Amino acid sequence: NLIVTMIFNVPLNNALAAVDPESANGAxxxxxxxxxxxxxxxxxxxxxIAALACFIIALR
Incomplete structure (x- = not known):
């Protein structure tokens, strides 16, 4: 989860923050x-969910 966030979601957030929402490119x-x-x-x-399932299985 952390890897997906760092590699994909954070750069997407940064790109969105860098664009002017009123510009034609913003949409x-x-x-x-x-x-x-x-x-x-x-x-x-x-x-x-998969990690939670693995954790539950490991507890058994």
Whole structure:
């Protein structure tokens, strides 16, 4: 989860912060940001669930 955040989500956040939201490019950057950020957030969620499952199995 930390790796996905550092490699994918943080650079996406930085790119979004660097663009002027009132510019013509702002809408394009937001569209790309939203699509990519949501996808990587789903990856983080799935890996967290998998880690929890492994932890529960290890406790048995």
């Amino acid at each position: 394009a950057v937001w569209t790309t940001y939203l699509r990519d950020w949501v996808m990587w957030n789903h990856v983080r969620t799935i890996t967290a």
